[in-house]
Amino acid sequence: MAHDACPGYSAEPYRTLCAEYPDAGVYPAVDFRVEWGPIFHRGRLDGTAQLLVIGQDPAAQESVARRILIGAAGHRVQGLLAKLGLTRSYVMINTYLYSVYGQSGGEKHSADADIAKYRHRWLDALLVGSHIRAVLTLGHLADEAWQRYRTTSTGKALQVAYQHVTHPTQPDSASKGSEVKRKELTAVMLQGWNAAIDALRRAITQPDVQVPVAHYGADFKPADLVEIPERDLPPGMPPWMRGSEGWATRTGTGAAKRRTITITIPK
């Protein structure tokens, strides 16, 4: 059986963008895990994308698979795309190229000009003269990144629908272990996602597949989580990297933890 895979960054302008990524001079190592390298995107770079998703920052699994939004948040987003009828015509980048370290790192650098400058080059590459009909941001940092891009000359000129939703794992982190709280926050979040679905379906009139309108209930159901497509990862990546079960964790403590990721293939 033939396998599908992401062809990567060999075509321009992405080849040059990947050659010129900002390093610790722009992303301070005290607030970003620059030592794991930048992780650029997931999805179509060939001009076929109709939706651009902007996430926040890569996690441990993304540092290994070298594509963004493949973990818990990624499976939720993939489910949202399925409700829009998008099985391939999407592309995703993050607000930050590197994983945020510590609680406040992400907030602290939301207005950094040099971080934005490079992100704007990606946004220009993805959006100007493209088939993208709509932009979806996950979480307030991504929303801020988008609003900032909208003040640039190219950003101003764009005609795309825009929706901003709560980040897919915000209920999990904000509930701090309380299941009651997590359920509450998830229900509120999914109401927002339902509204976004309605708006995005109006903007994306020719999806990959025609699907009936389907909204979320009060919590995620198993069917709301969708596996990351094989075509989104580099060639030869094993299938469990695209599954919903976690497979990479930062192990150890303190400085050693920052330097360590343990990969365990799910049973």
Add this chain to the structure above:
Amino acid sequence: MAHDACPGYSAEPYRTLCAEYPDAGVYPAVDFRVEWGPIFHRGRLDGTAQLLVIGQDPAAQESVARRILIGAAGHRVQGLLAKLGLTRSYVMINTYLYSVYGQSGGEKHSADADIAKYRHRWLDALLVGSHIRAVLTLGHLADEAWQRYRTTSTGKALQVAYQHVTHPTQPDSASKGSEVKRKELTAVMLQGWNAAIDALRRAITQPDVQVPVAHYGADFKPADLVEIPERDLPPGMPPWMRGSEGWATRTGTGAAKRRTITITIPK
């Protein structure tokens, strides 16, 4: 500063080769770590390679970086290439797409027709009508793979120089912890490598850089180990992945060990 990177497999025939890799039906899971996915190559796929290196099978680090020969063996090979004046005009594949599991797995499957069939497609792609002047095999399994290819119609027709040397980490594994034995085996191995250098320099008359003849002494010196070039790894891979210090180990025991790789960034 602009970063260089491997453009990957988006161009044919490599795109199709990466789509059609053999799975556990061809590589039995009892003898190969198929669960980590196939790892295809390292080096130039754009027709500029002058030397083809055939190694044995990928190790733990290669399962993460998704390119072959980047660990201890890779640094020794890179040093050998440097003595040929090759800084970029080379390409490497392995005898086996997957990491060998257990002592005898590699030997047991050296004559498997289906494993050879797919490897021959890569060899055809790399060699037929190419600029490759010479082939170097590392270890006896790679030599057998080459001899087998030489019996095919395309393999028979090729005019390339050929050298077979002892696998770069053979002295380490065969000495089983005895430093005296390791030194002995290394000295013998490097005599063979010196002979190969002389033969390969005659075949590769227009290397990337002109370098004076330099042979190995009785053991590897620090200068004999050369860092893996940035252009050989996918975009955004951190520099320590190309360094000579080990950074990935199979941790745990038994079945759990087979499912686990721990990445630790060197200090």
